[in-house]
Amino acid sequence: MYTAKGQLDRSALIKQYQPLVRRLAHHMMAKLPASVEVDDLIQVGLIGLSDALSRYEASQGVQFETFATQRIRGAMLDELRENDWMSRGSRKSQKEIETALRRLEHRLGRSPAESEIAAELGMSLADYQSLLGKVRGTQLVYLEDMSRRNEDDDTYLDRHVADQDADPLNMLRDQRLRQSLVDAIKGLPEREQYIMSMYYEQDMNLKEIAAVLDVTESRVCQLHSQSIARLRAKMRSHQGG
Numbered sequence: 001m002y003t004a005k006g007q008l009d010r011s012a013l014i015k016q017y018q019p020l021v022r023r024l025a026h027h028m029m030a031k032l033p034a035s036v037e038v039d040d041l042i043q044v045g046l047i048g049l050s051d052a053l054s055r056y057e058a059s060q061g062v063q064f065e066t067f068a069t070q071r072i073r074g075a076m077l078d079e080l081r082e083n084d085w086m087s088r089g090s091r092k093s094q095k096e097i098e099t100a101l102r103r104l105e106h107r108l109g110r111s112p113a114e115s116e117i118a119a120e121l122g123m124s125l126a127d128y129q130s131l132l133g134k135v136r137g138t139q140l141v142y143l144e145d146m147s148r149r150n151e152d153d154d155t156y157l158d159r160h161v162a163d164q165d166a167d168p169l170n171m172l173r174d175q176r177l178r179q180s181l182v183d184a185i186k187g188l189p190e191r192e193q194y195i196m197s198m199y200y201e202q203d204m205n206l207k208e209i210a211a212v213l214d215v216t217e218s219r220v221c222q223l224h225s226q227s228i229a230r231l232r233a234k235m236r237s238h239q240g241g
Contacts, residue, residue, distance in 0.1 A: 014050065021042055022042055090135050094135045097117070132222040185231065192227040195227060206221055
């Protein structure tokens with residue numbers, strides 16, 4: 001969209017791409033704890049969109065939407081880097097869930113049920129499901145996790161959200177880890193396999209997945225967090241961790 005003077009019509013383009021900003025924000029929310037407000041991400045994303053409009057040059061040979069998506073996500077990630085969005089307590093809980101999962105899988109020889117995980121952690125099913133919502137913010141698998149054991153490293157956010165190599169889709173392209181990750185996903189309970197497929201392959205957000213499965217959005221969030229914990233536990237077992 002251009003003005004009569006042949007320049008990009010900023011107001012029209014911002015209005016046109018607002019749905020893209022909202023979609024990116026909602027999609028990113030599945031990786032973030034409940035303390036992060038989606039409206040805050042949207043506001044930051046709109047700043048990223050405005051920045052994209054200022055910097056975009058058609059002569060670069062890149063579609064505007066592709067360029068804008070990078071700028072919007074970058075603005076959101078920059079905002080998250082400036083805030084310690086996942087507390088030390090949440091990180092500790094996340095690690096405890098993964099440890100319980102590894103113990104149970106070794107003992108049972110299969111993926112444990114939610115009730116079994118809750119019992120292993122010494123809590124009720126309701127409390128465990130509540131905890132899953134709180135530890136939301138764990139990514140899939142991280143190259144750093146395969147070679148380092150320092151969970152309190154200052155680059156935690158970079159490893160878990162911002163690093164391109166930490167993205168599940170990029171990880172699938174890494175031939176060294178591809179097969180063990182594919183095997184781990186196949187070992188998930190069927191419903192969790194569906195969630196991972198819809199979120200990472202079909203690019204659906206939590207609300208859309210909830211509608212497909214006919215459950216609440218918070219329940220999808222819980223199952224997503226549990227799937228991530230299962231996969232991280234399996235991947236660490238593969239790596240001898």
